[in-house]
Amino acid sequence: MRGITAWSTYLPYRRLDRSQIAAFVGQGGGRGTRTVASYDEDPTTMAVAAGRRIAAGAPDLLLFATAFPAYADKTNATAIHAALQLPATVPAFDLGASARSAMGGLLLAARSSGRVLVTAADVRGGLAGSADEAAGGDAAAAFLIADDGAGAPVLAEIVATASVTDEFVDRWRSPGETRTKTWDDKFAETTYAALGRRAWADALAAAGIQAGDVGAVAVAAPTARIAASLAARLGAATVVDDLAATVGNAGAAQPALLLAALLEQAAPNQTVALVSLADGADVLILRTTPAVTERRGETLARQLAAGGPLPYGKFLAWRGNLHVEPPRRPEPARVSATAAARNDAWKFGFVAARDPQTGAVHMPPQRVSADGQRTDQMEPQPMSGVQGTVATFTVDRMAYSPSPPIVFAVVDFDGGGRLPIELCDVDAADVAIGMRVEPTFRRLFVQDGIPNYFWKARPVRG
Amino acid sequence: MASHGIKDRIAIVGMGCTNFVEHWDQGLDDLVVEASEQCFASAGIGKDDVDAYWLGTAQGGMSGITLARPLQLHGKPVTRVENYCATGSEALRQACYAVASGAYDTAMAVGVEKVKDSGFQGLNAHPVPNDGTGRTLTAAAMFSMVAPAYAQRYGVDPATMRQAMAHVAWKNHQNGAKNPRAQFRKPVSVETIINSPKLAGDLGVFDCAGVADGAAAAIVCRAEDAHRYTDRPLYVKALSFVAGNGSGVSDPGYDYTTFPEIAACAADAYRQAGVTDPARQIALAEVHDCFTITELVLMEDLGFSARGTAWRDELDGRFDLDGELPVNPDGGLKSFGHPTGASGLRMMFEAWLQLRGEAGERQIPGLADRHGALALTHNLGGYPGEMVSFVAVLGRQLG
Numbered sequence: 001m002r003g004i005t006a007w008s009t010y011l012p013y014r015r016l017d018r019s020q021i022a023a024f025v026g027q028g029g030g031r032g033t034r035t036v037a038s039y040d041e042d043p044t045t046m047a048v049a050a051g052r053r054i055a056a057g058a059p060d061l062l063l064f065a066t067a068f069p070a071y072a073d074k075t076n077a078t079a080i081h082a083a084l085q086l087p088a089t090v091p092a093f094d095l096g097a098s099a100r101s102a103m104g105g106l107l108l109a110a111r112s113s114g115r116v117l118v119t120a121a122d123v124r125g126g127l128a129g130s131a132d133e134a135a136g137g138d139a140a141a142a143f144l145i146a147d148d149g150a151g152a153p154v155l156a157e158i159v160a161t162a163s164v165t166d167e168f169v170d171r172w173r174s175p176g177e178t179r180t181k182t183w184d185d186k187f188a189e190t191t192y193a194a195l196g197r198r199a200w201a202d203a204l205a206a207a208g209i210q211a212g213d214v215g216a217v218a219v220a221a222p223t224a225r226i227a228a229s230l231a232a233r234l235g236a237a238t239v240v241d242d243l244a245a246t247v248g249n250a251g252a253a254q255p256a257l258l259l260a261a262l263l264e265q266a267a268p269n270q271t272v273a274l275v276s277l278a279d280g281a282d283v284l285i286l287r288t289t290p291a292v293t294e295r296r297g298e299t300l301a302r303q304l305a306a307g308g309p310l311p312y313g314k315f316l317a318w319r320g321n322l323h324v325e326p327p328r329r330p331e332p333a334r335v336s337a338t339a340a341a342r343n344d345a346w347k348f349g350f351v352a353a354r355d356p357q358t359g360a361v362h363m364p365p366q367r368v369s370a371d372g373q374r375t376d377q378m379e380p381q382p383m384s385g386v387q388g389t390v391a392t393f394t395v396d397r398m399a400y401s402p403s404p405p406i407v408f409a410v411v412d413f414d415g416g417g418r419l420p421i422e423l424c425d426v427d428a429a430d431v432a433i434g435m436r437v438e439p440t441f442r443r444l445f446v447q448d449g450i451p452n453y454f455w456k457a458r459p460v461r462g
Numbered sequence: 463m464a465s466h467g468i469k470d471r472i473a474i475v476g477m478g479c480t481n482f483v484e485h486w487d488q489g490l491d492d493l494v495v496e497a498s499e500q501c502f503a504s505a506g507i508g509k510d511d512v513d514a515y516w517l518g519t520a521q522g523g524m525s526g527i528t529l530a531r532p533l534q535l536h537g538k539p540v541t542r543v544e545n546y547c548a549t550g551s552e553a554l555r556q557a558c559y560a561v562a563s564g565a566y567d568t569a570m571a572v573g574v575e576k577v578k579d580s581g582f583q584g585l586n587a588h589p590v591p592n593d594g595t596g597r598t599l600t601a602a603a604m605f606s607m608v609a610p611a612y613a614q615r616y617g618v619d620p621a622t623m624r625q626a627m628a629h630v631a632w633k634n635h636q637n638g639a640k641n642p643r644a645q646f647r648k649p650v651s652v653e654t655i656i657n658s659p660k661l662a663g664d665l666g667v668f669d670c671a672g673v674a675d676g677a678a679a680a681i682v683c684r685a686e687d688a689h690r691y692t693d694r695p696l697y698v699k700a701l702s703f704v705a706g707n708g709s710g711v712s713d714p715g716y717d718y719t720t721f722p723e724i725a726a727c728a729a730d731a732y733r734q735a736g737v738t739d740p741a742r743q744i745a746l747a748e749v750h751d752c753f754t755i756t757e758l759v760l761m762e763d764l765g766f767s768a769r770g771t772a773w774r775d776e777l778d779g780r781f782d783l784d785g786e787l788p789v790n791p792d793g794g795l796k797s798f799g800h801p802t803g804a805s806g807l808r809m810m811f812e813a814w815l816q817l818r819g820e821a822g823e824r825q826i827p828g829l830a831d832r833h834g835a836l837a838l839t840h841n842l843g844g845y846p847g848e849m850v851s852f853v854a855v856l857g858r859q860l861g
Contacts, residue, residue: 328583335594343593363712370709392611392718394663396603398584408599412714420597420711452594
C-alpha cells in the first residue's frame, strides 16, 4: 500500500483585507482576506516552512513545485534540501514553473518508490487592481508519500489516479514578469469542465467506484468559478471549501493546499478525491486509514486564526508595485557564493556548534571554543527547531532593509546559545523583553539576483 | 601575561587638528596635509626630521602611501593601521612603541577620515565578501539596546534615564559651542534633544555623534628628548588596548549594561600609569561618546562612577565642564564630530591643549598649573558585546 504518510501546510502570517484594494485603486478587490507572503519570503522559504514540519527522517527524494521560482537555471529545491539538512545523497529537483507542477509532483510520487517529499509553494500577485491580485493567495504545503511500513503508517492510501493533458492558452506569463495574462474566462471554463469530467470518469473507473462513493472532493482550478462549476457536477457527497475567502488561490500550491484541507477534514476509512485543473485535468483518489485523524500538527484553521493584518500600501511595496523611498544607506553587497557554500550548514540549516566540554552553544559555529581552550572539538548543534526568549531588542529606522524598519532582538535559545537576530512577522510595538520566538527560514534580501537566505526569529503564536 | 606599559618613556611634543566639519571642499589629502603641517609647526620640525609615520584611517585608503603621497615623504617607513573607530589611537600607540623600542628617535601618527564623500548618512563600513548571515544593523541600533537594559538593571525609571542621556548631549553641545574646531557650535536644549526624531530604539538624532570629515596628528619622541621640541610636552603614562573576542553577542551571560572590554582596558591602563583611584586622580577625560548612552556606561567602566550611578552623576553635573571631573570638554564625538580614523588623535589633542593651558574659552581653570594632573582618553570601536577599546593616560610631569 502506497500513500500519504505525513502532510503539512504553511500559511504566511500577513492577511490582506480585499476591501482595501478598490478603496485605493478604484477597481479590483472583493470580499474576505487573502494570505500574503512577507517581503522576506519566497516560494523556497515557504516550502522550507512547510517541509520542515514533516521532514524528520530523511526522504529518498525531494521535489519542489512553484510557478514563481527564485532562480531559473539553478535548482531551487537545493536550498530547501540544505535548510532541511537532508543527506547529500538525497536528490532534489524542481518541477518547473507551471501551475500544474505540484499536482505533477504528487502523481510522480504516487507512482514512484521510496519516501518522496513533495513540496509546493507559491506567491501570487499581479498588477494593482487585477483579479489575480485579489483572488490569489500565498501558501505552501508538503507531503510525504511512501509505502506502508516504511517508518510511518499510511494516513491516506492512493487508490487511483487519472490525467488528461491538453495544450491550450488560457493563462500565461513570461518568465521574470509578475503579471499573468488570461484569455476569455468562458473558454477556460468550458474547456476545463470537459477535461475535468473525463479525468474524473477515468479515475473512478480505475478505482472501481462510483461518484457517490467519494465522501469529499476538492477541486483546484485557475479560478473559483471554474472550480465551483466542475465540483457541482462531480457527484461527490461533499465539496471541500476552496479557501477562497480566507487564503485565496495559491497557484501551483493550490492542489497541495486543498489536498491538505481535504485530509484535515476527512474521517477514517473515507474515500476522498482531489481534482486539479491546469493545462489538462488530474485526479487523485485516496482512501483514508484510521491513522488519518491521529496526525498532529499545525492545522490550516489554527494558522488562519493566527494571522495579522497588512495595509494595502505595504502589500504593494512588498510586491514591487509601489516604490517606497528607502533609508539613505548603502544596499547590502551580494552574498559571496564561496563563503555561503563553506557555511551552508549554518546559513541554510541553522546548525550551530556545541562545545561538549562546557555545553556552550556557539552561534555561529566556531572552531575554537569560546573559553579559548579547545580547537576542533565542537559538535553540530541544530537550532532550527529550538525556541528562544528575547533578552533585549531594538528598532533600527536607519539601516537598509527591503521593508524598514528592522526589528531586531538578542535572542537566548533554550538550552544555550545567543544570537542577535532580526525578528519578522511582528509589529515593532508588540515586541517585549521575554517574548518567546522561534527560528524561521527567510530571504533577507536579493542582490544581483541572488536571494540571501538565512534565519530570522518570529513570535511563537498560539 | 604581561602588560608593562611605557610610562614616562615617550612624550608628545607636537600636535595638530583640523576643524571637523563636512569638508565638501577638501579631500583626504587636504585634510592630512593640514593636520600634519599644524603638527610639524607645533613641534618646530619638518617632515624629514620625523623618522617614521603611522597613518590611521578606517576606510580612507590603503597602505602607507595614502600618507606618503600627499605629504611627499621620501624613503620613510609609513604604516597604515585600522582598528575600527579606535584607529587614530592605534596609530599613536604604534608610533609610541616604535620610539620606545629604540628603533626611531621620532615618529608621527596621523589620523584621518573623509566620511562625507559617501552620500549616505551615518558611518558605513565597506563589507568584506561574506555569506550574508552577519548583522546589518546601524551602530545606533546596536547601542540602543543598552539603554533599556541599563535602566531595568538599576531600576532607573524611563523618564529619568531619558533626562540623564539628554544631559550627556546637552553637556557636550555646551562644550562644543566653545570650540572653534567643532562640527556643531550651538548649545542644544534638553527638550530639543529629548524630542528629536528616533533613529534606533529610543536613540534620537541628538543622541548620536556628529559625522564629520577631519584629521589630527601627533609627533612623539623619547621623554628625555622632549624639551628639544617644546617646554610643555605631554608624557605618555599608559597606552592600553583590548580587542574583544565577540563573546557578548553569543554569550547569554552578557546583559548590555557594561562594556567588559573597556573595563579590562581601563584596569590595564591604570596599572600602567599607577592610577589607583581614577575618579579622583583623573582631572579630565575625553571619552568615546558615540551615543549618549555610551558615555553614561563608560563612566562606570572607566571607574569614574560606581556601578548603577553614572546616570545620577551625569544629572548632578559631575562631568560638566565646571564639574568635578570634566568629560569631553572639547564637545566629544557628539558635537566635535566623528571622522573615524581621526577621533582618537582628536581626543589627544584636547588633552594636549587642556594640560598646556591652551584650550581658550573652555580651558578648565587651574588645570595647566596643577602638578601631576592627568588626562585620560578613551576610544572604542565596534558594538556592545563585540568591541575594541583603547585607553591612554597622559600627564605634564614625569613620575
